[in-house]
Amino acid sequence: MRAGPPASSSDASCGVLEIGTYCGNSALRLATALPGVRVSTFELDPILVAIARTLVAFAGLSGVIDVWTGHSTLLIPRLKSRLVKQATRQCPSFGAIFMDRWGTKYDEDLALIQKHELLQEAGGVLVADNVLTTAAASFLWKVAGPDESFVSQVVAVSEVADSSQEDWMSVSVSLNKNNDNNRLQSSCLEALPPELAELQAESERFRQRVVDPISGSGAEVSRSEKPAFIQHAKTTLARAGIGPMYLFEQQPQQQSQEEEEQQGY
């Protein structure tokens, strides 16, 4: 991983895009922290969109936060054509993008973001949440692996819903090579180490069981399974040279390979 906190020349006034609104908490926090900056946010579930829009209106921020309904892979191209059509708009891309859905899907969103040039080419900030607990292996390899499209820092944080559980956020700044889609797709996807490809596939199977235990494999995720999977993800990512900086004092224990094997990994 390229070290050091990423320095950015990002123009936040060009707006922030969030993928994964839920009830709008982070969109409201972004808009409050960045007065005058427009926040666009995508949410798949129409009921959550209604809740988020109500909360945004209650906060008096309807003129600042746009909640879009739909799947990010469909909305990214639509949002880009909207930006381009707005002739008066100075910025055809965003200064920052916050990804907050299941991590195995971040590389799919990133490929589209790059294809449609939705993040500022040099100095755009890309933040991704839950990259450990959802084992965003392929995405982390793209932003924090040997490719040089981004300079990245992975940071350990505690999970909101369970403060005893470690999770990671990645913070990346785009370098101007970011625009070269062909080079990125051919070099990175082929170069994903087999161990990370397997972790990505395991996490995807995990996601299907969380989202839909019936069609996923018929098995719900048990309480003990999740911490074991997260520890396995951490060990696998560490072997590929991907690990976090700790902003809190107590660094959680690393699990040995032997312990992992006992848990079936």
Ligand SMILES: C[S@@+](CC[C@H](N)C(=O)[O-])C[C@H]1O[C@@H](n2cnc3c(N)ncnc32)[C@H](O)[C@@H]1O
């Ligand atoms: C972790 S929550 C977001 C939390 C929110 N950012 C916050 O901190 O307040 C993830 C949300 O992403 C939505 N989601 C999942 N996949 C999506 C996609 N492909 N496009 C848009 N929204 C998606 C889910 O319905 C869920 O509400």
